[in-house]
Amino acid sequence: MSGYKETALKESCFRPGSTLCPGCMESVxxxxxxRVTDNGIKTIFSIGTSCAEVSTLAFPNVVAWGRGDVPSDDxxxxxxxxxxxxxxxxxxxxATRDVADQLTHLGALQRPVQIISASGDGGAFSxxxxxxxxxxxxxxxxxxxxxxxxxxxxxxxxxxxxTMPYADTSTTPADGTPGNLNxxxxxxxxxxxxxxxxxxxxxxxxxxxxxxxxxxxxEVEGTAVIFVPAPCISGWKFEDGQTVExxxxxxxxxxxxxxxxxxxxxxTVKDCPLAADQRPSIEExxxxxxxFAHLVAKDRETGRISARPGREEDxxxxxxxxxxxxxxxxxxxxxxx
Amino acid sequence: xxxxxxxxxxxxxxxxxxxxxxxxxxxxxxxQSLAALFAARPxxxxxxxxFFSSARRGANIRSFLRVSRRPVEAACEVTRPLLTLLxxxxxxxxxxxxxxxxxxxxxxxxxxxxxxxxxQHFHLSGRVLAVPGDDIGTQHLKHxxxxxxxxxxxxxxxxxxxxxxxxxxxxxQLKKRRIPQQLLDRNxxxxxxxxxxxxEGVFDFARPGDHASTRxxxxxxxxxxxxxxxxxSQNNKTATFARSGFRxxxxxxxxxxxxxxxxxVNCPEGIIRFEPDTARGVRVTGADVSSFxxxxxxxxxxxxxxxxxxGRYEEVWDDTHAEEVRx
Numbered sequence: 001m002s003g004y005k006e007t008a009l010k011e012s013c014f015r016p017g018s019t020l021c022p023g024c025m026e027s028v029x030x031x032x033x034x035r036v037t038d039n040g041i042k043t044i045f046s047i048g049t050s051c052a053e054v055s056t057l058a059f060p061n062v063v064a065w066g067r068g069d070v071p072s073d074d075x076x077x078x079x080x081x082x083x084x085x086x087x088x089x090x091x092x093x094x095a096t097r098d099v100a101d102q103l104t105h106l107g108a109l110q111r112p113v114q115i116i117s118a119s120g121d122g123g124a125f126s127x128x129x130x131x132x133x134x135x136x137x138x139x140x141x142x143x144x145x146x147x148x149x150x151x152x153x154x155x156x157x158x159x160x161x162x163t164m165p166y167a168d169t170s171t172t173p174a175d176g177t178p179g180n181l182n183x184x185x186x187x188x189x190x191x192x193x194x195x196x197x198x199x200x201x202x203x204x205x206x207x208x209x210x211x212x213x214x215x216x217x218x219e220v221e222g223t224a225v226i227f228v229p230a231p232c233i234s235g236w237k238f239e240d241g242q243t244v245e246x247x248x249x250x251x252x253x254x255x256x257x258x259x260x261x262x263x264x265x266x267x268t269v270k271d272c273p274l275a276a277d278q279r280p281s282i283e284e285x286x287x288x289x290x291x292f293a294h295l296v297a298k299d300r301e302t303g304r305i306s307a308r309p310g311r312e313e314d315x316x317x318x319x320x321x322x323x324x325x326x327x328x329x330x331x332x333x334x335x336x337x
Numbered sequence: 338x339x340x341x342x343x344x345x346x347x348x349x350x351x352x353x354x355x356x357x358x359x360x361x362x363x364x365x366x367x368x369q370s371l372a373a374l375f376a377a378r379p380x381x382x383x384x385x386x387x388f389f390s391s392a393r394r395g396a397n398i399r400s401f402l403r404v405s406r407r408p409v410e411a412a413c414e415v416t417r418p419l420l421t422l423l424x425x426x427x428x429x430x431x432x433x434x435x436x437x438x439x440x441x442x443x444x445x446x447x448x449x450x451x452x453x454x455x456x457q458h459f460h461l462s463g464r465v466l467a468v469p470g471d472d473i474g475t476q477h478l479k480h481x482x483x484x485x486x487x488x489x490x491x492x493x494x495x496x497x498x499x500x501x502x503x504x505x506x507x508x509x510q511l512k513k514r515r516i517p518q519q520l521l522d523r524n525x526x527x528x529x530x531x532x533x534x535x536x537e538g539v540f541d542f543a544r545p546g547d548h549a550s551t552r553x554x555x556x557x558x559x560x561x562x563x564x565x566x567x568x569x570s571q572n573n574k575t576a577t578f579a580r581s582g583f584r585x586x587x588x589x590x591x592x593x594x595x596x597x598x599x600x601x602v603n604c605p606e607g608i609i610r611f612e613p614d615t616a617r618g619v620r621v622t623g624a625d626v627s628s629f630x631x632x633x634x635x636x637x638x639x640x641x642x643x644x645x646x647x648g649r650y651e652e653v654w655d656d657t658h659a660e661e662v663r664x
Contacts, residue, residue, distance in 0.1 A: 005618045008598035009611075016606040016629030019392030022578055023633030027605035054391040154391075175515050207602045233633075234361075234393055240580075241634025244603050 004208045010035040013043070013079050017063035018056040023243045025230035026052045026147050028204045033116065033145065036214040038067065040076035042113045044096050047081060048089030048128065050120030051154045052147055057083055075111060086119070087128030090135035093117035093142040114218050115142040122152040125161040125185055136194040136223045143217040143224045146187075148256070149232040157235040161185040164255065165321055166314055167291045169235070174294035178314050183321065187227060189332055192261065197222025199267075201259040203229045205247035209270065213260055222263065229256040237290035246288060253285045254326040259333065267333035274330050276323050283307075283315075338541045340464050341441040343420050344496045351405040353415045354491070357434040358424030359581070361394040363484025366510060367424070368400035370488050374498065374506040375404045384409040395578030395631060397431045416550050420494055423447065423459075424470075424487050426651075427581035431574075435461055437550030440543060445490045447471065447483035456540035460547045466490050466537040471581075473534060477527035478520070485524060489531040504528045575606070579632035584650040587623040593642045594621045600636040600645065609636065 012034030020027045030052065037043040047053045056064035070077040084092045093115050103109035117135075124132050124146045135144065151169055152158040158171040162184045168174035172181070191199045198220045200213040210228075217224030231238070231246045238246055251258045254272050261267025273279055286292040287305035295314060298305045307315040346352045354371075358364030365387045372385035382405050389398040400422075401415045417437040422445045423429055435444060442463040446455050447470035456465045468490045470483025478485075485507070492503045507528060508521055516524075579585075596617025601609045606629045614620035621644070624630060637645040 004602070005596070005598050008601040009613070009619060012607050014607065016608050017575055018606075019390065019396060019575060019578075020605065021394045021633075022605075022631035023635055024605055028603055028635075031605065031607045032602060055393075058391060173515065204603065207599070211602075240632070241638040243633070244635055244639055 004211060007032070007035050007211045010038040011067055011077075013037065013065060013067040014056070015064055015066050019058065019064075020051060020055045021233050023233050023240055024051070025203060025205075025228070025232070025243050025247060026149070027056075028243070029145070029147060029210075029228045029230060030056070030118075032204050032207070032211060033118075033214055034067075036211055037079065037114065037116070037218075038077070039218075041218075042075050042111065043079040044093075044100075044113055044115045045079065045081045046089045046092040046096060046115070046117045047083050048117075048119035048123045049083070049086045049154070050118075050123050050147065051149075052118060052120065053083055054154060057081065086123035087131050089117040089119040089123065089131075090128070090140075090142070090144050091131045093144065094135045094138065094140035097140050097142050116145060117142055118145045118147065120152075120154070121146055121148040121150060121162040121187075122154070122158075122160045125187060126152075129161075129185075129190075132225075133190065133194045136191055136196045136225060139195060139197070139222045141222065143214070143226065146225065146227050147230045148187075148227050149230040149235060150184075151232055151235040153232050153235045157232075162187065164318075166295050166318055168294060169291070174291075178311075179291075179294065186328070188259065188261075189328070191225040191227075192332060192335065195222070196225045197263050198224040199227075199259075199261045200225070201227040201229065201256055203231075203247040203251065203256075203258075205244045206251065206258050206271065209258060209260070216260075216262075220262065227256075235291070237293075238288050242288055246285070249280065249285045249288075253280050253282045254322045254329075255282065255285060257326060257329050259329050261333060261335075264336060266336050269326070269329045269333050272326060272329075274326060276319075276326075279326075282319055282322055286318075338462050339441050340443075340539055341419060341439065342496075343443055343494060346419055347404060347495065348406070351403050351407075351409065351411070352420065352495070353418045354402040354404075354420040354422070355415045355418040355434075356400040356402075356422035356424055356487070357428045357432055358398055358400070358422075358487075359428050359578075360389055360392065360396045360398045362425050363482050364398060364400050364422075364424045364487075366514075367422075367484040367488040367491070368402055370507045370510045371491055372402055373510060374492065374502060377502070377506065380406060382406070382408050384411075388414065392575075392578070395575075395580075397428050397577065399432070419443065420491070421445070422487055422491060424483055425581050427577060427579075429459065431577050433548060435459060435548040438463070438548060440541075443494045445487065445494050447487050447490075452536055452538040453540060456538070456542045460543050462541045462543035464494070464537060464539050466494055466535055468531060468535045470531070473527050473530050477523050477530060485527045486531040486534065489528055490535050493532070493535055500532070574628045576626065576628050576630050579630060582649060582651050583632060583647045585624055585626045585630050585632055585636070586646050586648045587621075587644055588646070589621070589642075589644045592620075594644060595642060596620055597641060599639040599641070603635050603639050605633060605635065606630065 014030040014034035159169045166179040202210045257272035258270045283305040375381040376383045384403040387400045420443045423434040440462045452465040452467040468486045470486030471481040474482040608625040
């Protein structure tokens with residue numbers, strides 16, 4: 001297992017030239033997944049339709065992918081991408097694994113392959129929940145990466161099952177109403193309950209842990225599922241250059257704590273204490289995003305972020321949701337099976 | 338050269354307009370407001386639509402508008418507009434905003450430069466209106482957004498429209514988008530401030546063959562997989578997504594880089610340059626900003642030594658590059 005710096009020096013198969021928004025966390029995630037998979041084993045990606053797909057695989061200029069000028073028969077450096085519709089990334093990865101296993105069995109495939117499926121949270125949790133859970137349930141030896149930006153960013157920022165309570169999206173507009181009222185899907189528990197071998201919730205803002213989790217996910221028995229919280233600069237509406245900061249803040253305040261879990265070993269919650277008073281207050285996370293502008297406001301003079309008049313109750317409800325979320329994470333971490 | 342009056346064209350046939358800008362700059366709002374302004378009157382038929390690719394912030398986008406007394410039957414993009422708008426100077430790096438405009442057409446440009454400078458630089462023949470929209474936006478809205486000024490300048494270019502209608506239509510469009518009242522008032526100030534700031538002149542700098550519109554010879558001529566060449570440039574040089582007029586700078590005169598690798602790991606484009614270093618493991622030497630840096634600012638934010646910064650840089654006014662764009 002290599003360290004953070006060694007990984008930074010590796011050659012990513014995700015190249016510049018994608019048309020993702022400036023500062024998109026998905027491209028940071030892909031950069032690092034691309035670096036970790038530069039380990040001498042051929043990688044096969046199956047990518048479902050999402051921002052990450054339409055912005056990087058724009059025919060005929062697929063310049064966003066490639067790994068240097070290596071010859072096509074350089075097996076260790078080579079990788080393949082299969083694109084399929086929204087919900088099909090996990091099942092396609094499973095099918096690819098089955099074919100690879102059969103080819104190995106027949107002696108046609110001499111060297112192993114590693115298979116990574118990537119989809120967005122809309123694709124994985126709305127239309128694709130069925131395929132996601134079945135792939136996990138069938139214990140396919142694949143890594144499933146779900147880029148959770150809590151929004152259908154590709155189609156115009158509609159609500160997704162992972163959207164935070166009270167968030168303003170185009171289908172839950174905070175226009176006289178408090179925004180999204182559905183509590184998000186407990187996807188981590190779902191993945192664990194379905195039988196995943198490894199589950200993690202990590203963003204590249206926790207660089208070292210993210211890199212380690214991806215490395216581990218490629219070795220683990222059974223299905224590894226990695227949920228990557230991906231702050232969406234256009235959907236969450238924050239300023240340039242804040243992506244990493246917001247991802248860190250979201251993990252520290254308990255909105256999406258850094259979490260890793262392995263079947264049989266249990267898990268850990270990092271960088272996010274159980275007691276609410278030991279964590280930064282959620283206002284700090286909410287204040288920098290305009291999707292919560294109806295809920296909190298920043299005082300111009302003191303710089304303090306607090307609830308807007310009449311929104312105090314909503315904010316308290318959100319605070320207790322965050323506390324429940326953190327407590328649930330700690331409970332999940334204690335589970336061994 | 339004779340200047341063709343847009344108002345006259347409006348009375349006699351179809352007035353076609355086109356706007357070039359960058360996604361997130363408010364071009365769509367400006368054109369929608371203009372369409373609403375005409376559509377409010379029963380005698381006009383209006384057709385308006387924006388065109389953009391899967392790219393979001395910062396990518397080139399185009400807006401089209403047709404106004405006529407008769408029903409508009411054409412259903413294709415505007416290739417020979419009489420009136421054209423350049424909403425973002427940097428958008429001219431990827432697309433020729435004056436393409437297909439006849440001699441004597443009207444050009445509206447959101448710029449700090451004078452109309453003459455623009456006409457000379459972009460080789461324009463006709464009536465040129467320049468308006469420092471980004472400055473007006475910064476002054477009134479604390480945000481360098483030029484759509485308000487571009488919209489007012491377009492209505493001035495057409496002429497014969499009631500200024501009160503012009504203002505109210507724009508504000509109505511903003512209201513539809515759930516903009517708070519306080520911001521609406523500041524927009525109103527910006528709309529009024531624009532009127533005095535428009536500078537115009539008539540110039541003749543186009544050489545034969547400049548801005549010639551390409552002939553449409555069937556879909557076989559289009560680049561593979563692209564609806565128009567606007568969809569993406571052939572090389573995906575996403576540096577054009579960067580905020581106009583700025584670029585990333587790197588300076589490490591004291592050799593302060595600690596080799597923490599945060600910038601390398603957190604760069605969405607993977608364009609940080611580095612070299613191996615025995616003591617630190619790695620030493621960052623800069624960033625390749627020429628082609629792909631979108632100026633997202635992550636490296637500026639994560640560097641513990643503050644070695645990255647952004648600085649003013651107006652590539653669009655660099656003549657050598659302009660030649661390349663026009664050809």
